[in-house]
Amino acid sequence: MGTLRFLLCAFVSLVFLFSSKAKSGVKEDVIGAIIDTSSRVGKEESLAMEMAVEDFNNHFNHTLHLIVKDCQSQPLQAALIAVDLIETERVKAILGPNSWEEAKLVAEIGSRTQTPVLSFDETTPNWAIDKWPFLIQASSDQSIQMKAIAAIVQSWKWREVTLLYEDVDSYANGVFPYLSDALYAVDVMIAELVAFPPANSPSPLLFDALMNLRERQCRVFILHSSLELALKIFETAKKMEMMEKDFVWIVTHSISSMVHSIDHVNISYMQGGLGVKSFFSNSGDYYKLFYKRFSKRFQARHPHEENHEPGIFAVQAYDAVWTVGLASMGGSGSISTDMRGQHLLEKILESDFNGLTSQIQFINHKLPATKIFGVINIVGRSYRELGFWSENMGFMEPVEMGAKNFSSMENLELVIWPKGPKTTPKGWTLPSSSNATLRIGVPTSTFKQFVTVEKDNSPSQGNNYTGYAIEVFKAAIDYLPYPLPYEFVNFTGTYDDLVQKVYLKEFDAIVGDVAITSKRYKWAEFSHPYTEPGLVLVSPVQLQTSHKAWLFMRPFTITMWLLTGIINVFNGFVVWLIERNHCPELKGPLVNQIGTLLWLAFNTLFSLHGEKLHSNLSRMAMVVWLFVALVMTRSYTATLTSMLTLQKFEATVKDVEVLKATKAPVGFGKGSYVKGYLTDVMGFDSYLMQCKTPEEYEQAFRNQSIKAAFMEAPLAKVFLAKYCKGYTQSGPSFKVGGFGYAFPRGSQLVPDISEEILKLSEQGILRGLENGMIASETCVDEDLIKDRSSLSPNSFWVLFTISVGSSTMALIIYVIHKLNSKELMVECLTIWVFISAVIKHRWHQRRQLPIKVSDPEMRPKAEICPSRSTFAIQGLEMH
Structure with missing residues (x-):
C-alpha cells in the first residue's frame, strides 16, 4: 500500500513538472554543488553560484537549477552526496569539491556515471585526467606561485627556508615538487619540511611543532595550508613570540587569497607577513556590478562576518556555473535536447568566453595556470598590495602594472616587517645554546702576516688577534646588515684538526690562513676565497747573461x-x-x-x-x-x-719536470695540504723538506738544502716581498687552494660572508689590506744581489783566450821566421836580460832588497817606424 502511494505521488509530480515546462516552453537543467558551507570559502562559493544561476536564467530565459549540498569537508560525505545527486537529483554536472581528497572520490563516481565533475581544487595531478576522464579542474593551476615565492626569497637574499604545510594530500602534493624546483633554481635550500596536522587536530600538537621550530636557526617560514589551520598557527606563533624581529612568514595563495575575510582579531596575529595571491582584473564594469551585488547579499546573509567582499574562489564558482550553463545549451541560444554524458563533457571542454576572472578555455581538462600574482603585506586590519609578479616580467609596481618591472622585490613599496620596517630580517639566528655569540677558531699561523696571536696584558688575560685574515674578516662583519657578536679562540693543532672542530660543532667558524680543499669540504663549508688561489714554484734567481x-x-x-x-x-x-x-x-x-x-x-x-x-x-x-x-x-x-x-734576473729552476728528473730537494709548508698534492698529484718522489716560516725557507735556500719550494700563492707573495731580489716565481701556477673562512655545512653565514668579501674586493678594500700587509715587509737581501750583479771573468774568457793564443801564435811564427837570422841571438839576449831583470826585481822585492841597474849595456834599444814606444821597469828601459 505504501509503495503504491509513493509511485502515485511520483507520477503526479512528474506530470506536474512536464506540464509546467510545456506551458513555458523551457527545459530545466539541474546541476549539483558539493561544498563546505560552514567555511568562508564555501559561503562565498554558494552565494556566487546562486547569483550565476540567476544571471544565466535571466540572460537566456533558461531554467538552470542549482542544488547545493554541504559535505562538511569530509571526503566520504562528499562521495555519498555525489551518488545522491546523480541517482536521485539527476544532475547533469557536479561543481565544487574544494580539496583533492574530495575531488578524487567524486571524480570516480562521475566517470562511472559519465557525469562531468568541475573541481575547485588547484592541485589536480595530470595522471588523474587519464584515470577519470570526466574530471575537470575549474580553477586555475597555482603551481607558478612557487616561483613567485622563490623570487621573494631571492630578493632578500635568504638562503634557507622552512616549509610548513597541512598534512593532507591537497597541500602536501601541491607544494613540495614545485617549490623545491623553484627554490633550487635560485640557490635556496629547504632547511626542513614540517607537516602540521589538519585544522581540527588538538592544539598541543601545534605548540610542540612550533616550539621545535623556534629552537632552529632558520627563521624564514613558508606556510601552505587551509585558512583555518593558518589562523591557529599564527595565533600560537604570536603567543610564542615568533612574530617578532628576524622572523619571516610567507603564505601561499590558499591563505593570502582569503586575507580579505579575516577578522581584526585574527589578522592582528599575522602582522608583517608576506603573501602571494592570484591576480584577476577587477576594473571591468561587469565585475564592479557583481562586487556590489555580492557584498550586499553576503552581508545580509552572514551579518556576523566583518568583511563582505568576494575573493578569487567566489569568482571561479560564478564562472563554473556559466561554463556548464553555456555547454548545456549546445553553444546556441535555444534549448537543446538532453545532452548528458560525453556530449556535455565535450561542450564544456570547448568553452571559450570571457568570465569574471579571465578567458575561460580548458587545456587538457584544466584552466590555464595563473601567470600573474599579487604580492601583499599584511598590515593593520587588512593588507597592502606591494606590487605584482609574473614569470616573464618579474616584479612590477602596483600602479600601471607592466609599465616598469624589476628583478628584485626591494624596488617595490616599503615592506612593513614584524616589529617595523627599519631592518630587513636576516631570516636566521644562532642556536640558543651558543648565547648568540660565535666561537671562532683561529689557527697558530707560521706566517705572522696572516694571523698573529699575542698575549694581552689586560687583567682578563685575553689574546690580541691581528693579521690580514683577521682584518678581512672584521671588515666583512662590519659590512653585514645585522650585528654578529663573536669571539676568537686560539687553536694550536693542525689545520685539518681545526676544520674537523667545526664539523663537531666545537667552533662556529674558522678564521685564518686555511686553504680550501676537497678533503676539508667533507667537514665544513667555505666562504668565497679572500686570497688568490693557486700553488706556485719559488726558486733563487741568477743573471740571464752570465753564461754567455x-x-x-x-x-x-x-x-x-x-x-x-x-x-x-x-x-x-x-x-x-x-x-x-x-x-x-x-x-x-x-x-x-x-x-x-x-x-x-x-x-x-x-x-x-x-x-x-x-x-x-x-x-x-x-x-x-x-x-x-x-x-x-x-x-x-x-x-x-x-x-x-743592467741585466735581468731569471729563475734557477724554470720547469717542474726538471726538478722531478734531477730529484732535486723541494721545500713545502709544514702542516699544509701541499705535501699530499706534490706526492699524489704531481708525482714527486724526491726529498721533500718542511719549512715553517719565511726565514726557514730562505735559510734552506742559502744552505742548498732545497733547490725550489712550492708555496701557496698568498704565502709566496709574502715571501717574495721580504726577499724581493733573491728569489722569484717560476713556472705556471697550479689552480688549487685559496684561503677562505670555514663554517658548518649549511650555515646561513656562508653566503652573507661571501657576498661581503666580494664587495670588499670590488671596492678595492681587499687590495688595500693586502698591499698594506706586503708593504710591511722590507727586502733584506740587498748584499746578496750586489754580489751577484758584480762582473766576473766568465764574460771575457774567450777574449782572454784569443789574446793569449794570438800572442803565443805570433811568437811561435816569429821564432820560426827568425831561426836562420843573426838578429835572433841579439833579440833572444834582450829577452833573457828583460826576463832576468823581472825575476831579480820580484826576488829582491820579496826580500826587501833594493834593485840597482847601472850597466848601460843592459838597456837594449829597438826602434820601429813610424812611431816610438817606451817601456820602463825601475831603471830598465827597452826602446
Whole structure:
C-alpha cells in the first residue's frame, strides 16, 4: 500500500513538472554543488553560484537549477552526496569539491556515471585526467606561485627556508615538487619540511611543532595550508613570540587569497607577513556590478562576518556555473535536447568566453595556470598590495602594472616587517645554546702576516688577534646588515684538526690562513676565497747573461761588424800605400807588410791618439776615420756596459719536470695540504723538506738544502716581498687552494660572508689590506744581489783566450821566421836580460832588497817606424 502511494505521488509530480515546462516552453537543467558551507570559502562559493544561476536564467530565459549540498569537508560525505545527486537529483554536472581528497572520490563516481565533475581544487595531478576522464579542474593551476615565492626569497637574499604545510594530500602534493624546483633554481635550500596536522587536530600538537621550530636557526617560514589551520598557527606563533624581529612568514595563495575575510582579531596575529595571491582584473564594469551585488547579499546573509567582499574562489564558482550553463545549451541560444554524458563533457571542454576572472578555455581538462600574482603585506586590519609578479616580467609596481618591472622585490613599496620596517630580517639566528655569540677558531699561523696571536696584558688575560685574515674578516662583519657578536679562540693543532672542530660543532667558524680543499669540504663549508688561489714554484734567481761568453759581440750586429772590418782594412790600405814611401819599415817582405797593414787598420780602433804621418793625404784620411772610430768605440762601450750592468734576473729552476728528473730537494709548508698534492698529484718522489716560516725557507735556500719550494700563492707573495731580489716565481701556477673562512655545512653565514668579501674586493678594500700587509715587509737581501750583479771573468774568457793564443801564435811564427837570422841571438839576449831583470826585481822585492841597474849595456834599444814606444821597469828601459 505504501509503495503504491509513493509511485502515485511520483507520477503526479512528474506530470506536474512536464506540464509546467510545456506551458513555458523551457527545459530545466539541474546541476549539483558539493561544498563546505560552514567555511568562508564555501559561503562565498554558494552565494556566487546562486547569483550565476540567476544571471544565466535571466540572460537566456533558461531554467538552470542549482542544488547545493554541504559535505562538511569530509571526503566520504562528499562521495555519498555525489551518488545522491546523480541517482536521485539527476544532475547533469557536479561543481565544487574544494580539496583533492574530495575531488578524487567524486571524480570516480562521475566517470562511472559519465557525469562531468568541475573541481575547485588547484592541485589536480595530470595522471588523474587519464584515470577519470570526466574530471575537470575549474580553477586555475597555482603551481607558478612557487616561483613567485622563490623570487621573494631571492630578493632578500635568504638562503634557507622552512616549509610548513597541512598534512593532507591537497597541500602536501601541491607544494613540495614545485617549490623545491623553484627554490633550487635560485640557490635556496629547504632547511626542513614540517607537516602540521589538519585544522581540527588538538592544539598541543601545534605548540610542540612550533616550539621545535623556534629552537632552529632558520627563521624564514613558508606556510601552505587551509585558512583555518593558518589562523591557529599564527595565533600560537604570536603567543610564542615568533612574530617578532628576524622572523619571516610567507603564505601561499590558499591563505593570502582569503586575507580579505579575516577578522581584526585574527589578522592582528599575522602582522608583517608576506603573501602571494592570484591576480584577476577587477576594473571591468561587469565585475564592479557583481562586487556590489555580492557584498550586499553576503552581508545580509552572514551579518556576523566583518568583511563582505568576494575573493578569487567566489569568482571561479560564478564562472563554473556559466561554463556548464553555456555547454548545456549546445553553444546556441535555444534549448537543446538532453545532452548528458560525453556530449556535455565535450561542450564544456570547448568553452571559450570571457568570465569574471579571465578567458575561460580548458587545456587538457584544466584552466590555464595563473601567470600573474599579487604580492601583499599584511598590515593593520587588512593588507597592502606591494606590487605584482609574473614569470616573464618579474616584479612590477602596483600602479600601471607592466609599465616598469624589476628583478628584485626591494624596488617595490616599503615592506612593513614584524616589529617595523627599519631592518630587513636576516631570516636566521644562532642556536640558543651558543648565547648568540660565535666561537671562532683561529689557527697558530707560521706566517705572522696572516694571523698573529699575542698575549694581552689586560687583567682578563685575553689574546690580541691581528693579521690580514683577521682584518678581512672584521671588515666583512662590519659590512653585514645585522650585528654578529663573536669571539676568537686560539687553536694550536693542525689545520685539518681545526676544520674537523667545526664539523663537531666545537667552533662556529674558522678564521685564518686555511686553504680550501676537497678533503676539508667533507667537514665544513667555505666562504668565497679572500686570497688568490693557486700553488706556485719559488726558486733563487741568477743573471740571464752570465753564461754567455760571446756577449762582447752583441753591441753590434753581424752586418755592422763586417762593415766595420771592411772600412778598417780599406783605411789601413790607404795609409799604408801613402806612408810606405816615407817609412822604410812599411816596406820589406810581403808578410811583414801585410801585418803592418792590418796593424795600421785596427790600431785606430783602440788607439785614438793617432800616429806620426808624413803625408797630408794620409793625415786627412786618418782624421776622418779617427772621428768615426771615436763614435763607434764610445757607442760600443756604452752598449756593452749597459748589457753587463743592467741585466735581468731569471729563475734557477724554470720547469717542474726538471726538478722531478734531477730529484732535486723541494721545500713545502709544514702542516699544509701541499705535501699530499706534490706526492699524489704531481708525482714527486724526491726529498721533500718542511719549512715553517719565511726565514726557514730562505735559510734552506742559502744552505742548498732545497733547490725550489712550492708555496701557496698568498704565502709566496709574502715571501717574495721580504726577499724581493733573491728569489722569484717560476713556472705556471697550479689552480688549487685559496684561503677562505670555514663554517658548518649549511650555515646561513656562508653566503652573507661571501657576498661581503666580494664587495670588499670590488671596492678595492681587499687590495688595500693586502698591499698594506706586503708593504710591511722590507727586502733584506740587498748584499746578496750586489754580489751577484758584480762582473766576473766568465764574460771575457774567450777574449782572454784569443789574446793569449794570438800572442803565443805570433811568437811561435816569429821564432820560426827568425831561426836562420843573426838578429835572433841579439833579440833572444834582450829577452833573457828583460826576463832576468823581472825575476831579480820580484826576488829582491820579496826580500826587501833594493834593485840597482847601472850597466848601460843592459838597456837594449829597438826602434820601429813610424812611431816610438817606451817601456820602463825601475831603471830598465827597452826602446
